[in-house]
Amino acid sequence: MKPLTFRLKQGQFLKEEIEARTKGVEAGVLLSVVAGLEVAVLRMAGATPEHQEIKRFKGPLEVVSATGTISSDGCHIHISVSDADGNVVGGHLKDGCVVAFTAEVVIGILEGTTFRRIPDAETGYEELTVS
DSSP: OEEEEEEEETTOBHHHHHHHHTTTOSSEEEEEEEEEEEEEEEEOTTOOSSOOOEEEEEEEEEEEEEEEEEETTEEEEEEEEEOTTOOEEEEEEOTTOEEEEEEEEEEEEOTTOOEEEEEOTTTSSEEEEEO
């Protein structure tokens, strides 16, 4: 596994920067995100292609966990964030999450592996396939 590590600064967009910095990565796994966010945009659990509840949360927020897969077809990341009172909410990372002061991102690139997202008739989503 080859590491890819970078730091984002205030005002940058978390998901958009992860995708921009991993262009051409055939298979990657999100190992760590240590970040504060001004805004978090999450798709909530139970979504279907026909109904996707997307919520916007205003900070200050801390990313307390993040996990996901990365491919040339895009990324699939879930995060949890906590507010100043320690309340935690989590979901599918969407565009528009604004970094507060900093975000430290660590990705492991899996050499010799390819992740693709192929449409799945059962779920209605593009699902992970590995080769």
